[in-house]
Amino acid sequence: MGFIELLYVASLPVIKVLLITALGLFLAIDQVDVLGADARKRMNNLVFYVFNPSLVGSNLAETLTSENVLTLWFMPVNILSTFILGSALAWIVIKITRPPKHLQGLILGCCSAGNLGNLPIIIIPAICKEKGSPFGDPDLCHKYGMAYVSLSMAIGAVFLWTYVYNIMRISSSRAKLMEISESQPETIDSAKDAYTLLLPNTEFEEKVSFSDKIKLQLRKILRNLNFKTIFAPSTIGAITGFCIGVISPIRKLMIGNSAPFHVIEDSASMLGEASIPAVTLILGANLLKGLKGTSTPVWTIVGIVVVRYIFLPILGVVVVQSAINLGLVQKDPLYQFVLLLQYAVPPAMNIGTMAQLFGSGESECSVIMLWSYGLASIAVTLWSTYFMWLVA
Template identity: 60%
Template sequence: MALLDLLVAASMPVLKVLLVTALGFLLALDHINVLGEDTRKHMNNIVFYVFNPALVASNLSRTITFESMTKLWFMPLNVLLTFIIGSVLGWIVLRITTAPVHLRGLVLGCCAAGNMGNMLLIIIPAVCKEKGSPFGAPDSCRQYGLAYASLSMAVGAVCLWSYVYNIVRISSSNRSKEVEINDSSVRKSSRETSISQKQICEAPFFTLGDQLPYTRYEGKAQVAILDNAKQHFGMLLRKMNLKRLFAPSTTGAIVGFIVGLVPQIQRSMIGDEAPLRVIQDSASLLGDGAIPAITLIMGGNLLKGIQGSAIHKSLIIGIIVARYIALPLIGIAIVKAAVHYGLVHGNPLYQFVLLLQFAVPPAMNIGTITQLFGDGESECSVILLWTYALASISLTLWSAIFMWLVA
């Protein structure tokens, strides 16, 4: 593939995202107010409960089969590795930059969770149809590429809503607790001051037979080990919020896997002659709205970020270095080692997708998560703006390197 063709293939999908983001920004302006704050919140709920699950389920059910899963078993492990390594890099960024408490979950999430689905669903077909592509015939490249991208999107969605959702939630709740503690401390201090003044005025006189009242609390000083362990375990369960492990996108992934892996169900729903094809068509129709809706919301949130974001530049630089330099380099070492030891078959397109998973920008759904909790929205929009603006350059360079490595 010529350098100019590679530049166009890699940069056009990112430029499309940036154009739709700019449209969302314009619609959120005060004198237009089509995409105001309340509207964005309602759209987020629709994306969370309807569009994302439909997108994941429809793509998986259409492209994943039992035979393909046996060949693609390394991809879920590869996605998991991107989250683990990204989290370690995010922790390093936090240690260096000393980020505020309420932004720690956001920084970890941006370093760990890449855009595993939406970007791949846009990039892979665009690369396949370019002249001189090293991935063979455009039709077969597109078919297999969509299968790889769909599996990547499903596994990425499960990790995003079970891991990033919870760390952002815990980070946001810690900030709320700090505010409550500060308020209660002020109230408690004023109460104690008034009580002490009253006790000075009305000090009781004790006789020799009087006993200090602390003795009645001696029996409560001992707490059973079992009860203590139960309390800690219950606290852990509450913090993890296990209900969100089965978020709508996770449920959509499960449904997609069931439809795709069970031949009888797949034949009844997938294909032009399938009797229940209307269900698949309806899910696909809903899923098509996920990417533009998320991108518009991200552009709308950007307005709030420009107006009042106080995020430090060091955090943005740290996330960019982690996602666009450190992660791709580590990804090359991991994928090449997997190919060397026979864990990954020699399909160039499959290897290209595995490598690309380490180089994509942060997941746009992180903006949806911050919108749901109402904390870190402006900071998240600024992070996404800079990372997606630089993605056009980063993805172009890394795509060229990855194609050279797998060709």
């Protein structure tokens, strides 16, 4: 396929996302108020607790088997790579732009955690259905593509709620402690755990070596981890789907039209189909706050956009192509495309939820999301076009 054909195939899914996102934005404005704050919260709960787990679980159960599961081992490594490289680049952005202290965790989160589930779940099926897709039969493309993306969503959720959650928690705590210390003459120790090593800090830095900090604080990670958020419903859905797909006796009972309990899998699949339009509408509605503007530093936004849409995708090509050349990744163009796409998506939407939870950087996060997802229409289209050419 030529560049124009690939560009056409890659642009249509993004256009569909933009159209539904615009509808969500329209439904959220005060004059319409169909997706107001209360409605978004209730709809978010439906997506979080019902739709997403059903989508992830049903897709993994249908496509994963004991034979093919071992071929997907590189995906967790690839996702971990996106978090590590994103964090390193975020640290550089913080050093260069010198943002306010309360935004440091937000910047680390936006640069390290991409939208590894919701957006690819919209993009992959749309690409598979387009005439001229380089991934072959539309039904097989959809079947396996959704399995890859569901696994990506589940793994990404684990990293997001273990790593980014604690980064933003520490950053928020530090900012609040600094405010207190500025208003009171007493010295206040900052919250300490291994995550603080990533957050540049001179006011509360202890004069100990890097290795000593790690040794002293490793046990605090486990104490501070919120296992309730780690095992989010999507993660539980992934574990359930994984077990059903891989354990042959259970699979025979639930998967396939002749299976005795196939109605359970069919029901979960039906619920999961509601996830994509619901998530896209919520995405548009959440961007409304960003349109109202705030005092987010311009260079902070520029730094995050450059990291997510220029440097991370370039590094992603290097990582994935190296893995392919070393024989670590199966020769499946669709699987390779999903691995590459994980480096070129905008920040995870749950970062906004965390900012709201900790009461730090919520309005700034809305502006960052607005620009990130607005520019995604161009960046994701161009990178998707290049990735399809590369793997095909």
